Amino acid sequence: MAKNKNIQIPMALSVKIELFKRGCFDFITVKDGKKHEKQEKALQILTDTEHVELLYGGAAGGAKSWTGAAWLLFMCLCYPGSKWFIGRAELKRITQSTLITFYKVCNQYGVDDTLYKYNGQYNYIEFYNGSRIDLLDLQYKPGDPLYERYGSIEYTGGWIEEGGEVNFGAYDTLKTRIGRHLNAELGLRRKLFITCNPKKNWMYETFYKPAKKGDLADYMYYLACLVQENPFIDPDYIEGLRTTKDKVKKERLLKGNWEYDDNPNALCSHDAITAIFGNLLALVTDTFYLTADIARFGSDYARIGVWKGYKLVDLKCFPISKTTEIQTCIIHFQKKYRIPKWRCIADEDGVGGGVVDNCDIQGFTNNSRAFNDENYQNLQTQCAYKLAEHINASELGVDPDLVSPADMEQITLELEQLQTWKVDDEGKLKIKPKEEIKQDIGCSPDWRDMFLMRCWFDYNEYDIPDDIENRLSGLMS
Numbered sequence: 001m002a003k004n005k006n007i008q009i010p011m012a013l014s015v016k017i018e019l020f021k022r023g024c025f026d027f028i029t030v031k032d033g034k035k036h037e038k039q040e041k042a043l044q045i046l047t048d049t050e051h052v053e054l055l056y057g058g059a060a061g062g063a064k065s066w067t068g069a070a071w072l073l074f075m076c077l078c079y080p081g082s083k084w085f086i087g088r089a090e091l092k093r094i095t096q097s098t099l100i101t102f103y104k105v106c107n108q109y110g111v112d113d114t115l116y117k118y119n120g121q122y123n124y125i126e127f128y129n130g131s132r133i134d135l136l137d138l139q140y141k142p143g144d145p146l147y148e149r150y151g152s153i154e155y156t157g158g159w160i161e162e163g164g165e166v167n168f169g170a171y172d173t174l175k176t177r178i179g180r181h182l183n184a185e186l187g188l189r190r191k192l193f194i195t196c197n198p199k200k201n202w203m204y205e206t207f208y209k210p211a212k213k214g215d216l217a218d219y220m221y222y223l224a225c226l227v228q229e230n231p232f233i234d235p236d237y238i239e240g241l242r243t244t245k246d247k248v249k250k251e252r253l254l255k256g257n258w259e260y261d262d263n264p265n266a267l268c269s270h271d272a273i274t275a276i277f278g279n280l281l282a283l284v285t286d287t288f289y290l291t292a293d294i295a296r297f298g299s300d301y302a303r304i305g306v307w308k309g310y311k312l313v314d315l316k317c318f319p320i321s322k323t324t325e326i327q328t329c330i331i332h333f334q335k336k337y338r339i340p341k342w343r344c345i346a347d348e349d350g351v352g353g354g355v356v357d358n359c360d361i362q363g364f365t366n367n368s369r370a371f372n373d374e375n376y377q378n379l380q381t382q383c384a385y386k387l388a389e390h391i392n393a394s395e396l397g398v399d400p401d402l403v404s405p406a407d408m409e410q411i412t413l414e415l416e417q418l419q420t421w422k423v424d425d426e427g428k429l430k431i432k433p434k435e436e437i438k439q440d441i442g443c444s445p446d447w448r449d450m451f452l453m454r455c456w457f458d459y460n461e462y463d464i465p466d467d468i469e470n471r472l473s474g475l476m477s
């Protein structure tokens with residue numbers, strides 16, 4: 001669509017454009033005497049000069065799509081020549097759903113199709129005044145993990161719709177692409193709008209958790225909006241959510257609960273995992289075990305746990321890898337709980353190897369073969385599945401005095417990462433790879449590793465009788 005300055009804007013629309021520019025959003029957020037307060041707040045943040053990133057939603061039906069569409073529509077109309085994007089994991093979903101909302105919004109505010117045109121071949125919306133919205137496909141492509149395909153495009157601002165479907169790399173790249181097109185000239189702060197339902201991915205780590213703790217950076221904002229806060233919603237919509245039998249869906253979409261993750265690949269439910277803390281049913285025996293995940297690259301924690309049966313009864317964590325301290329701690333625990341060396345294990349990769357040698361304990365090699373020729377990709381995978389079994393059977397326990405609330409959150413997060421993964425060519429069972437986990441939760445799952453090593457003993461339960469010396473000498477005489 002060629003830029004056309006001769007187009008006549010209807011009076012009613014001119015007024016709206018002027019109002020929007022002045023930060024008066026009532027014509028959007030008030031209807032039949034009811035005001036959508038959260039939508040109002042979202043539009044304020046999206047047009048202020050203080051904030052850069054806004055995460056909005058965290059439940060269904062809060063008007064996420066409407067808010068995004070109305071914001072971009074009026075930014076385009078108010079600021080000629082500005083350039084925006086709408087990104088989603090699948091382009092098809094933008095054209096089938098987000099674009100439909102966009103048309104409805106245009107219709108609602110009297111923006112007819114002489115003022116903009118959608119180019120279905122190259123997927124962009126162009127306005128009569130030269131403003132433009134690109135529709136971006138944010139699908140993760142193995143050949144382009146860092147989203148370099150968008151690495152040089154310049155935008156005034158943009159909107160990631162359904163952030164739960166979008167990979168961290170897309171967010172990380174797109175936030176560097178905004179603020180690069182006429183922002184200074186138009187006096188616009190760079191903006192990234194992200195709409196979402198709850199999802200334990202980068203949004204949880206980067207927005208939700210810090211916002212809950214009160215230490216989200218000043219330029220970022222998390223605005224929660226539940227369906228009940230949307231005065232324009234069809235009551236049937238809420239009823240539908242309220243009567244769903246799917247607990248996880250209800251928690252996430254109706255109540256906006258971020259702790260529930262709707263992941264069909266999860267091996268344990270959120271409820272089963274949180275039940276491990278102070279679990280009255282934990283399998284407690286008279287046998288102690290020690291498992292240690294040893295920090296490999298400084299950033300990770302070394303964690304040493306003592307188990308009485310399947311209950312974690314003692315714990316020590318080291319923020320950086322100090323091999324001698326770790327060894328001293330292992331020996332201390334061995335003596336304190338009388339744990340023989342064949343019931344102690346540490347991961348043997350990296351620094352761990354030295355500790356295993358020096359303490360003369362069992363070594364755990366992630367990549368070694370599964371026991372009994374079972375159909376797992378490797379030993380770690382086998383133990384991860386076993387761990388999930390114990391959690392689901394309510395056998396695993398953690399003494400709640402050992403861990404802080406923050407630790408509990410982290411342990412829960414890591415155990416939720418026990419997920420099945422696509423089977424390989426040989427049909428062996430896999431779990432979600434560590435690299436993927438790091439992408440999603442931002443750190444290495446050290447707790448999980450320390451926990452899953454406990455399951456090594458399920459396959460290596462050997463008792464060495466006290467009188468072995470006697471019997472040996474008997475045999476030799």
Ligand SMILES: Nc1ncnc2c1ncn2[C@@H]1O[C@H](COP(=O)(O)OP(=O)(O)O)[C@@H](O)[C@H]1O
Nearest residue numbers: 028029060061062063064065066067230232233
């Ligand atoms: N400002 C508004 N004016 C009129 N209707 C609105 C407005 N904002 C939201 N709605 C209505 O609320 C409903 C839910 O909005 P939608 O954006 O689809 O929610 P979400 O994307 O959060 O699921 C839709 O029916 C939409 O038409």
Ligand SMILES: [Mg+2]
Nearest residue numbers: 063064065066
């Ligand atoms: Mg929507």
